[in-house]
Amino acid sequence: MTIKKSKIVGLEQVVVRFAGDSGDGMQLTGSLFSDSTAFAGNDFATFPDYPAEIRAPQGTVAGVSGFQIHFGRKTVYTSGDLADVLIAMNPASLRANRKWIKEGAIIIVDYDTFTDKGIEKAGYTTDPCLDGSLDGFNLIKAPISTLTKDALVSLNLDNKSVLKSKNMFSLGIVMYMFNREIDLVSKYFETKFKANPLVVEANKMVLAAGFNYADTLEVLGSTFKVEAAPLEKGKYRNITGNVATAWGLMAASERSGRELFLGSYPITPATEILQELAKHKDLSVKAFQAEDEIAGIVSAIGASFTGSLAITTTSGPGLSLKGEAIGLAVMTELPLVIVDVQRGGPSTGLPTKSEQSDLLQALFGRNGDAPVIVIAAQSSVDCFYSAFEAAKMSLEHMTPAILLTDGSLANGSEVFKIPRVSDLPKINPPIVQANDPNYKPYRRDPEKLNRFWAIPGTDGLRHRIGGLEKEDGSGNVSHDPMNHQRMTLLREEKVMRVANYLPDQIIYGDENADLLVVSWGGTYGVMRTVVEKMQKQGKSVSLAHFRYIMPLPKNTEALLSKFKKIVVCELNNGQFVKYLRMSFPQYKCEQYNKIQGLPFMVAELEEKFNALLKH
Amino acid sequence: MENQIIETQSINLTKEDFSSDQMVKWCPGCGDHAILHAVENVFPNLGIRKEDFVVVSGIGCSSRFPYYMNTYGFHSIHGRAAALSTGVKVANPKLSVWMITGDGDCTAIGGNHFIHTVRRNVDINILLFNNKIYGLTKGQFSPTTPKGTKTKTSPQGSFERPFNPGELVIGAQGNFFARTLDTNPKHMTAIFIEAEKHRGTSVVEVLQNCVIFSNKAHELITSRETKEENQLMIEHGKPLIYGANRDKGIILKGTKLETVKIGENGITEEDILVHDSHEIDPGVHVMLSRMMPPEFPVALGVIRAVDFETYNDEMDTTIKHEKEISKIKNVDDLLNSGGTWTIE
Numbered sequence: 001m002t003i004k005k006s007k008i009v010g011l012e013q014v015v016v017r018f019a020g021d022s023g024d025g026m027q028l029t030g031s032l033f034s035d036s037t038a039f040a041g042n043d044f045a046t047f048p049d050y051p052a053e054i055r056a057p058q059g060t061v062a063g064v065s066g067f068q069i070h071f072g073r074k075t076v077y078t079s080g081d082l083a084d085v086l087i088a089m090n091p092a093s094l095r096a097n098r099k100w101i102k103e104g105a106i107i108i109v110d111y112d113t114f115t116d117k118g119i120e121k122a123g124y125t126t127d128p129c130l131d132g133s134l135d136g137f138n139l140i141k142a143p144i145s146t147l148t149k150d151a152l153v154s155l156n157l158d159n160k161s162v163l164k165s166k167n168m169f170s171l172g173i174v175m176y177m178f179n180r181e182i183d184l185v186s187k188y189f190e191t192k193f194k195a196n197p198l199v200v201e202a203n204k205m206v207l208a209a210g211f212n213y214a215d216t217l218e219v220l221g222s223t224f225k226v227e228a229a230p231l232e233k234g235k236y237r238n239i240t241g242n243v244a245t246a247w248g249l250m251a252a253s254e255r256s257g258r259e260l261f262l263g264s265y266p267i268t269p270a271t272e273i274l275q276e277l278a279k280h281k282d283l284s285v286k287a288f289q290a291e292d293e294i295a296g297i298v299s300a301i302g303a304s305f306t307g308s309l310a311i312t313t314t315s316g317p318g319l320s321l322k323g324e325a326i327g328l329a330v331m332t333e334l335p336l337v338i339v340d341v342q343r344g345g346p347s348t349g350l351p352t353k354s355e356q357s358d359l360l361q362a363l364f365g366r367n368g369d370a371p372v373i374v375i376a377a378q379s380s381v382d383c384f385y386s387a388f389e390a391a392k393m394s395l396e397h398m399t400p401a402i403l404l405t406d407g408s409l410a411n412g413s414e415v416f417k418i419p420r421v422s423d424l425p426k427i428n429p430p431i432v433q434a435n436d437p438n439y440k441p442y443r444r445d446p447e448k449l450n451r452f453w454a455i456p457g458t459d460g461l462r463h464r465i466g467g468l469e470k471e472d473g474s475g476n477v478s479h480d481p482m483n484h485q486r487m488t489l490l491r492e493e494k495v496m497r498v499a500n501y502l503p504d505q506i507i508y509g510d511e512n513a514d515l516l517v518v519s520w521g522g523t524y525g526v527m528r529t530v531v532e533k534m535q536k537q538g539k540s541v542s543l544a545h546f547r548y549i550m551p552l553p554k555n556t557e558a559l560l561s562k563f564k565k566i567v568v569c570e571l572n573n574g575q576f577v578k579y580l581r582m583s584f585p586q587y588k589c590e591q592y593n594k595i596q597g598l599p600f601m602v603a604e605l606e607e608k609f610n611a612l613l614k615h
Numbered sequence: 616m617e618n619q620i621i622e623t624q625s626i627n628l629t630k631e632d633f634s635s636d637q638m639v640k641w642c643p644g645c646g647d648h649a650i651l652h653a654v655e656n657v658f659p660n661l662g663i664r665k666e667d668f669v670v671v672s673g674i675g676c677s678s679r680f681p682y683y684m685n686t687y688g689f690h691s692i693h694g695r696a697a698a699l700s701t702g703v704k705v706a707n708p709k710l711s712v713w714m715i716t717g718d719g720d721c722t723a724i725g726g727n728h729f730i731h732t733v734r735r736n737v738d739i740n741i742l743l744f745n746n747k748i749y750g751l752t753k754g755q756f757s758p759t760t761p762k763g764t765k766t767k768t769s770p771q772g773s774f775e776r777p778f779n780p781g782e783l784v785i786g787a788q789g790n791f792f793a794r795t796l797d798t799n800p801k802h803m804t805a806i807f808i809e810a811e812k813h814r815g816t817s818v819v820e821v822l823q824n825c826v827i828f829s830n831k832a833h834e835l836i837t838s839r840e841t842k843e844e845n846q847l848m849i850e851h852g853k854p855l856i857y858g859a860n861r862d863k864g865i866i867l868k869g870t871k872l873e874t875v876k877i878g879e880n881g882i883t884e885e886d887i888l889v890h891d892s893h894e895i896d897p898g899v900h901v902m903l904s905r906m907m908p909p910e911f912p913v914a915l916g917v918i919r920a921v922d923f924e925t926y927n928d929e930m931d932t933t934i935k936h937e938k939e940i941s942k943i944k945n946v947d948d949l950l951n952s953g954g955t956w957t958i959e
Binding site: 457 | 632637665666669674684685687692695696698699700702705706707709727731772905907932933937938941945946947949950955956957959
């Protein structure tokens, strides 16, 4: 056995990025490293970076698939800005990721792939490992393909199978670098490839070969260790935003006693929610894959009428198609959760890139005055709680609710402290008892203003609803002018009264700070990181990060009034800021927008906030 | 549905149980009135609790129907009734779901939902009121308007090729298609009962007259003078014979249907095609659906009724099976499944 390098450098946090051709197995490599990170007791967040094409031409920049993990000994809020370590399995993945690495980072390349042809395919004219363009980085030119072949010589595998396991060689190197145990990963192989003992053996051998190879590397003067994070006692798991959304909805189904019906149509990046719910027929989930986006939502409205917790999931273009049906749910005052996993728009836009540009569509994108509840998840784990809350609000207030997540949250993963379902609040939908003599389809609860849910099959409650304007109380079709005005105001007021049941908006930091940073939804992690960093430097900055968008928390105005300078940061061309200006025209809000399909970087926000503080 | 009918034989309901308190606002003379009466007559006699009916519609004149029935009802949006009905039936398969739609609602804006509902075989009944015109928007051609018809949007005569609903249903792998007439209450009643009995998507095309915008669209089939020669009342197991003197019939010659006169050219009743609505092969059913005057009489009755698994049954069977075999019994089990770790 090899002897470990004696020098171990302790680190607070590290960002590692695995990149390779989309067939190189980088997602698996990344997720195995995540498992090992969990085992090491670190907090972490991950983000996969897939190409839009399933299999773009091999060896090209378009075909590069990446996986980034950010882990630390303190709370990790994001999947990280720039990488400290890059593993590049070919020239194209080096080229595609060159701009996402820190100065002085460690770059490990499979140097066997840096042939003339490979270099040319990546769009380089000269070998970047030799032409000086990587000076200043700690470059390790590892002959990964050759060493993988050598390691497997005794198994007599064909060349293709051999090269398939070279990702495990790179994983072995990284495991060594961070002082990780490889047994855990070996055990994973035994379960995953149970049917094929030869594959188990091959992967184990290559992993060990990579691990041992790293020990021989002179350039790697030391190894690294990130101490365990002081996480609360409890049971943990890793979860992506889309799975968290699906599970939050299932938890709401259990806490409300309402069977879950999903009507949905596949669309990037929301599809995994449909896939996850389709898996769980064991929990009575009825997942209906509809013929289109419209059938998805309309079938859900049918199921809602029939007494189910009804869900539809989509992304921006799908939300556009669902607009008319959302209006129907507003008019019929039925509970319905619409999950919009936002992506870059307009039109087909940037399907695999994240953006926050559906906010105004969610708030206003329907004919008529058609208010709905809008809430926005702030992290991958929070997708669980936001989905649960959206369902609770929708069911209890009898009105559709839109949950906004985004591509980054959906595909990213985080450490999730597993809650107990019985600790989640009970959900009490206003269901009418059989033969209730006072039942009228549009009679309302005096507090919440919701109408009541009379479920088909129940004795004594037969009634008709529909998209035509309803007479207040009776629910009969009405074209009466004053009734229409009254009903429009009632629908609005019903949604506004949801605020009576919301917690106050929190401020992170001093209420008298010079600058209030405002953000919403999926940017929470980076905003917290920046603001905490600046606060530690003694800067007078506070953060208000919004999850509740419609209605806004009741203290929003009071909160804004305390600050002289406010800047609203969003990954769009200024939508939340428009909404705040419209709602509170008395306060001056500056704006900072990024519309590149990319997340905010800590450095750019810091620079912006420092500039604002100077003026 | 048949089990349900047996279980609840004791239910005593009358037509009055299903009449709502809303004023019926269709034009005087509109065929919809007769269809409403037929449905009101059918519902009490199906052995289904009155609370277990759900009537769903889209948009158009026919889609006002749910307001006139005292059942659970949903008047939805244009074209989407099939999707809404699917949601209702899948959410609670015990309900008897009746979708009311028109030729525009069903075969134009709702065409996609219609064919996919039929393909999935969701156990609902679809009554398609075909008056071959857009009525509520006041007279534009629809996907079933015959070629050459002058309407407000085809002032020179429509040059589009119309859909035949039966062909559309069977082309979408539909298992039940029947056709009836708004002028024949007895026939409508019998066909609606057949539709409810059939498990799966039952599509009934009701040839319905719009007195205002397409009056007499079905005149050849309905007028006293011409109807006997242009109507073919079909029944499973019976020969396809029609005409005032019941001396005409349909034969299968080669791969095509042909009309013949019994007693001429050596044709006897033995030669006439016997209707088999249960035949899985859709060939003859499509040909029967396509028959139109003046070459052929119009086939009225159940053209196709083939048993096939329904979407809602398959969903329930899969759920039942998964619940039996899965270790995950609740969301706590799910949250704790797979890779987890504990911090002490």
